Amino acid sequence: MFIFLSFGKDNMNNRFIIGCIFSMLSVGAWAFTESEADSIAAQYEMQEVTVAARVQEKDVITPQRLSGTALRELAALNVADAIRYFSGVQIKDYGGVGGIKTINIRSMGSSHVGVYYNGIQLGNAQNGQVDLGKFSLDNLEEIDLYHGQKSDIFQSAREFGYAGNIYLTTRRPHFKGDEKFHLRAQVRAGSFALLNPSMAMDVRLTENMSASMSAELVSSNGKYPFRYKRVTPSGDVAFDTTAIRQNGDVNAVRVEGGLSHYYSNTGFWKFHLYHYNSERGVPGAIVNNVWRNGERLWDRNSFVQASWQDEFFSCWSVKINAKYANDYTHYINNDEKLLHVENEYLQQEAYFTWANKVALFPWWDLALAYDFQWNSLNKYADAQRISQWLSLATAFNVQNYLRIQASVLGTFINDKAPDTDDRFDYRFTPAVFISYRPTQLFDLRLNAFYKHSYRYPTFNDLYYTDMGNATLKPELAKQHNAGISYDLPFTVQGGTKHASHFAIGVDGYYNKVENKIVAYPKGQQFRWTMLNLGMVDIRGVDAHADVDLALPQDFRLATKLQYTWQKAIDITNPDDTYYRHQIPYIPWHSGSVAVIFGWREYALNYSFIYVGERYSQQENTVYNHVQPWYTHDLSVTGRWQVRRVELHACLEINNLLGQDYEVILNYPMPKQNFRCTFGIAY
Numbered sequence: 120m121f122i123f124l125s126f127g128k129d130n131m132n133n134r135f136i137i138g139c140i141f142s143m144l145s146v147g148a149w150a151f152t153e154s155e156a157d158s159i160a161a162q163y164e165m166q167e168v169t170v171a172a173r174v175q176e177k178d179v180i181t182p183q184r185l186s187g188t189a190l191r192e193l194a195a196l197n198v199a200d201a202i203r204y205f206s207g208v209q210i211k212d213y214g215g216v217g218g219i220k221t222i223n224i225r226s227m228g229s230s231h232v233g234v235y236y237n238g239i240q241l242g243n244a245q246n247g248q249v250d251l252g253k254f255s256l257d258n259l260e261e262i263d264l265y266h267g268q269k270s271d272i273f274q275s276a277r278e279f280g281y282a283g284n285i286y287l288t289t290r291r292p293h294f295k296g297d298e299k300f301h302l303r304a305q306v307r308a309g310s311f312a313l314l315n316p317s318m319a320m321d322v323r324l325t326e327n328m329s330a331s332m333s334a335e336l337v338s339s340n341g342k343y344p345f346r347y348k349r350v351t352p353s354g355d356v357a358f359d360t361t362a363i364r365q366n367g368d369v370n371a372v373r374v375e376g377g378l379s380h381y382y383s384n385t386g387f388w389k390f391h392l393y394h395y396n397s398e399r400g401v402p403g404a405i406v407n408n409v410w411r412n413g414e415r416l417w418d419r420n421s422f423v424q425a426s427w428q429d430e431f432f433s434c435w436s437v438k439i440n441a442k443y444a445n446d447y448t449h450y451i452n453n454d455e456k457l458l459h460v461e462n463e464y465l466q467q468e469a470y471f472t473w474a475n476k477v478a479l480f481p482w483w484d485l486a487l488a489y490d491f492q493w494n495s496l497n498k499y500a501d502a503q504r505i506s507q508w509l510s511l512a513t514a515f516n517v518q519n520y521l522r523i524q525a526s527v528l529g530t531f532i533n534d535k536a537p538d539t540d541d542r543f544d545y546r547f548t549p550a551v552f553i554s555y556r557p558t559q560l561f562d563l564r565l566n567a568f569y570k571h572s573y574r575y576p577t578f579n580d581l582y583y584t585d586m587g588n589a590t591l592k593p594e595l596a597k598q599h600n601a602g603i604s605y606d607l608p609f610t611v612q613g614g615t616k617h618a619s620h621f622a623i624g625v626d627g628y629y630n631k632v633e634n635k636i637v638a639y640p641k642g643q644q645f646r647w648t649m650l651n652l653g654m655v656d657i658r659g660v661d662a663h664a665d666v667d668l669a670l671p672q673d674f675r676l677a678t679k680l681q682y683t684w685q686k687a688i689d690i691t692n693p694d695d696t697y698y699r700h701q702i703p704y705i706p707w708h709s710g711s712v713a714v715i716f717g718w719r720e721y722a723l724n725y726s727f728i729y730v731g732e733r734y735s736q737q738e739n740t741v742y743n744h745v746q747p748w749y750t751h752d753l754s755v756t757g758r759w760q761v762r763r764v765e766l767h768a769c770l771e772i773n774n775l776l777g778q779d780y781e782v783i784l785n786y787p788m789p790k791q792n793f794r795c796t797f798g799i800a801y
Contacts, residue, residue: 179270179522179554180566181604181624183663186261189677192715192724192756192769196307196315196794198262198287199251203728204711205264206661206681207626209704210251212782214402214789216313216339216369220252224283225266225630226657226687226705227596230574233281237289237377237391239424239440240277242468242494247577253395253420254287255373257305257317258333261288266600266626266661267552267568272524273436275472276488276508279528279550282572282596282630289377289391292321292329299323305798309771311367312340313794325380332376337397341367345787346779347405352741358408364787366400366412385436386429395420403454404785413454419447422468434478444468463498486512496578502536504578519559524552532575542581544593546573562606572596580636592634602626602661620667630657635702653691655702660684675717682710689737697737704783706731706747720758727751735784748780748788769796 183205185193195201199220203210209223221229230247233240241249263286268279278284292301300322307315317335324330343364349357374394381387401414422444430436445467452460474488490508512526527549534542548571555565574594581591604624632655661683668676687705689697701707708731716723729749736743754771770793777791 179524179552180265180267180568180600180602181564182270183264184261189679189713189715190256190259190262192722192754193713193726195256197252197256198254198259201256201262202251202264202285204679204681204713204726206663206683206710207266207659207685208264208683209706209709209730210782211704212788213786214343214364214367214782216252216311216337216341216367218252218367218402218786219250221248222251222285224264225628225659225661226655226685226702227282227572227630227632228574228594228636230577230636231282231572231594231596233278233284235278235284235286236393237389237424238286238426239442239470240275242444242470242492243446243466243577247580253371253373253397253418255317255335255337257335258289258319258375259287260290262286263288266628267570267598268526268550270524270552272484272486272512272514272526273438273474273476274486274488275438275440275474276490276510276528277472277492277506279510279512279526280508280530280548280573282570282598289375290319290331291379292323292331294321294323294329301801303798303800305767305796307794307796309794310792311343311789312338314338327382328378328380330376330378333374335373337369337371337373339367339369341369341400341402343367343789343792345790347408347787348779349408360408364402364789365410366414367402369397369399371395371397371399383429388425388427390425391423393420393422393424402786405787406785413457414450414452416451417447417449419445421445436476438472438474440470440472442468442470444470465497467493467495467497469493482516482518484514486510486514488512494578502534502578502581504535505533506575507531520556522552522554524550526550530573530575534581536581544575546593546595548573564604564606565602566604567601568598569600570598572598574636576636591636594632594634594636596630596632599629600626601628619669620665622663622665624663626661628657628659628661631655632657653689655687656690657685657687659686673719675715677713677715677717679713680710681712682708684708697739700737700739701734703735703737704733704745706733722756724754724756725752730782745781745784748778748782750778750780751775763801765800767796767798767800769794771795 185201185204190201193201193204196216197220199210199212199222202208202222207225211221211223213219222232223229224232234249234251235241243249265284267283268281269284269286302320304318305316307313315335315337317333319331319333321329321331341364344361345364346361348359351357372395376392378390379387395418397418399416400412401416403410403412403414422442424440424442426438426440428436428438448464450460450462470490470492472488472490474486476484476486478484488510492506494504494506496502509529510526512524515523527547529545529547531545532543550568550570552568553566557563574596576591576593602625604622606622608620634653635655662681664680666678670676685705685707687702688699689695689702690699692698709729711726711728713726714724727749729747731747733745734743735745750773752771752773753775754769756767756769758765758767772791772793774789774791779790780788782788
């Protein structure tokens with residue numbers, strides 16, 4: 120049985136409801152048997168390793184992936200924190216636990232990135248951006264990032280349309296023997312009055328059917344110290360102030376539940392409910408040593424989605440996904456020095472996809488998919504959009520030496536809005552992916568792809584009063600990529616053999632975007648300036664290396680390195696003052712290092728993130744220059760088995776050196792801060 124819950128704006132109500140949920144779930148904990156409790160940790164580890172190996176074997180373009188121990192032991196609170204460790208990625212972060220966090224892949228823009236939750240896209244026709252800060256890691260099993268598109272042609276049509284895709288996969292229930300019930304609970308507390316309790320429950324209903332539920336509360340006052348300093352081009356100090364960041368509080372509740380039935384080796388169906396409710400302050404930009412804090416934002420995001428998949432005649436696979444989403448946003452600005460603004464947005468989405476794959480021969484697959492989506496935006500504005508996608512794709516596998524995938528996607532968009540003419544547009548976009556493995560003796564792969572991506576303006580781009588631009592043109596991006604990767608499993612001698620792993624990869628890419636739509640803050644965080652740049656030339660190199668060593672005496676060492684070089688310039692008009700200048704907020708250099716040193720069930724984790732210099736406006740002048748920033752994070756984790764109970768704890772120190780930095784100009788980030796986590800599993 121599933122129960123819809125409604126959460127109001129009152130923080131005490133949210134705490135009461137989440138407390139009731141935890142109390143009810145806790146009652147079921149006593150239903151465990153000793154054999155069930157003792158096997159929980161082992162079964163999750165087994166499941167994670169199996170998934171990673173199965174997916175990697177099929178990839179034409181190897182994805183960047185975080186799963187298992189690496190995902191669990193990173194000093195990360197949400198999905199946005201974890202994705203920072205991928206190469207070719209820029210995260211726009213406005214600071215604090217409740218700050219909005221969006222992703223940009225290879226300078227293509229947030230709207231060229233598809234974010235998928237259990238295989239179905241998280242949509243936002245209003246502004247085209249998904250706030251990754253809303254999604255916790257506590258209920259996630261794996262995060263995958265694909266440049267271009269996922270390597271499996273058996274996918275929905277719209278998945279072929281993005282320049283890059285992120286897949287968030289929630290934890291799938293697994294039971295051993297006669298196990299019937301699993302329960303996990305944890306609480307995280309830290310700086311800025313952070314309180315983050317969560318709980319998850321899995322129940323086996325029949326031999327092949329299971330249900331899961333998870334709930335989480337995030338609360339923080341968002342008050343952190345910062346230093347605001349500005350130096351004039353002549354070297355004089357204009358402002359140098361130390362203060363406490365205000366209006367950065369957040370109170371959010373997440374509740375989700377799922378039901379899955381694997382009725383055969385090839386067939387299953389899934390049902391998932393998700394509800395997120397939050398109230399947060401929107402800390403304003405600090406300009407000329409003046410900051411305002413009159414903005415508040417309420418979000419309510421709910422969706423229900425279902426999937427069914429099966430295979431017939433050992434050659435025909437069918438997948439059907441459906442989703443309904445209802446999102447409500449309430450924005451208010453009470454700043455006395457600014458015009459009072461209060462807007463409400465009600466966004467609805469209905470989505471359906473039907474995908475088919477036929478294995479014509481063992482080495483040749485053919486896929487056809489059709490997607491339909493209806494979006495509406497009401498209350499403040501009144502607009503509707505009907506989107507349809509039709510894709511045809513094929514894949515060849517020549518004795519595991521050569522893999523080729525090709526696809527063509529048709530996109531058809533129809534918009535209706537008051538006081539404007541109906542808009543209709545369509546585009547066909549092709550893609551070709553190639554992977555070549557010269558020898559089976561070791562895993563050396565050469566890969567390349569060429570792809571067109573089409574990005575239609577969002578409702579806000581077109582119709583929003585303060586920033587909308589009804590003359591905006593759709594973007595068309597052309598992607599070129601060539602890379603090499605090497606994957607080597609080996610053993611370390613030390614009395615006994617210990618399996619280890621080494622992987623390295625380098626990709627060079629060239630993207631060209633016509634009519635690129637750029638959004639950047641216009642004084643207030645919730646408002647943006649929209650414009651077409653015309654033509655943007657993007658060139659870059661992504662490099663990564665992963666080393667996992669299983670050492671003697673139960674020691675282990677894992678290192679993950681990422682580096683990105685990018686040159687993204689505006690080449691629209693030679694007469695412009697910003698011709699061939701780097702576009703806003705794209706650094707030339709960025710990278711990260713993550714090191715995990717473990718012994719048995721203990722681990723010491725260190726991470727370093729670096730983002731180089733960039734510019735906040737189109738003109739690359741000294742007045743628009745944004746300084747590089749870097750952070751060091753450190754954490755210690757441990758796990759203990761006490762009879763029927765598994766305990767785990769983690770202590771994190773983020774921004775270890777207390778650096779003053781800004782991801783977005785005039786939005787200072789937290790200095791040194793702490794988090795402590797304690798969890799229990801039965």
